[in-house]
Amino acid sequence: MKKGKSGFTLLELLVVVGILAALVALALPFYQDYVSQSKITAAGADLQTFKKALAMYDQLEPKLFNDTRLLPLIGKYLQDYRTTSTQENPVDPWNNDYIVNSMEGVLYSMGPNGRTDSTITDRVPGGDDILVTWKPPFIVSSAQAVNNTTVEIVFSRKVIDLSGAAAGYATMAPVATGNIQKISDTIYRFKVGALTAGTEYTLTIAGVTAQDNKASFNKRPEDNVTDGGIVKFTY
Template structure:
């Protein structure tokens, strides 16, 4: 009888040593469901944040272009582009009026990794600064819509 009890205890301990395949599958499914719920709630916020960052960058660049104009009495040409805000372009009529450290430290990229576009004269204002949106092409709707200083 003693041997039977000891064998029963050993058998019971062996059953407690790990998880069954069914238990592991249930845990994996639960983790998958939680990950899906989190992604559905986080991704729209990320898209909105990217659009807001692009809007803020366009405003910053717009202010820098206006400061450039006030100092040098003209907007940067299309050839000079937004690079004129970082370092003095060649051929300035009054280079001493250009700010020593430039008008911004570096040119930002839009949240989708593309360069901001500059047009002078602009189609919608004196000059246009804009991002082409998530698709990197003119026009579009939603995330793909252009974001510029005209909005």
């Protein structure tokens, strides 16, 4: 007695192919989402590495980082990322340059769409941009009276030396007089007319440039409205 032939019939093969096609169709969106999310995660990790390198540079070097490229970091603060002799910045997972803006203190990837969606001066990501900051906004951090004729101001970033200059950088009543004294790259003192105990004063600073060439103050982060060059203190 002959045994029947074993194997798939054409119909069975078509059923199997159909099932496989359906499984692929179901799995493909999940795979694409996984790949997209992996790229976003990789870009975020890269930016954190660059952020640490830039922050270390600003802390250890005599002047703030002031470049549109990350090349100055290679060797001392960052591993060599170049794949060609002409490459200036590392590239993100979408093969676009990571962008550094030293004046605003931001570093970002344009994300999947390959264009800048953020308002960089706001220092927050917009659209699908992946953005980090490595230094504070440029503002007058604080002001305090050292005595009834001396006011000390603290900047959030190192500034180009103001010492010996006329006190026209500061506006308040009673008006500032005399020259500015440098305490450090971020702290300065200036003379004023006699202050009155228990009185609140409004101090306006203008014309100061940070070492990264940022020549205008950011808005205060607490409200994103108030000029960062305006600060109040009570004697």
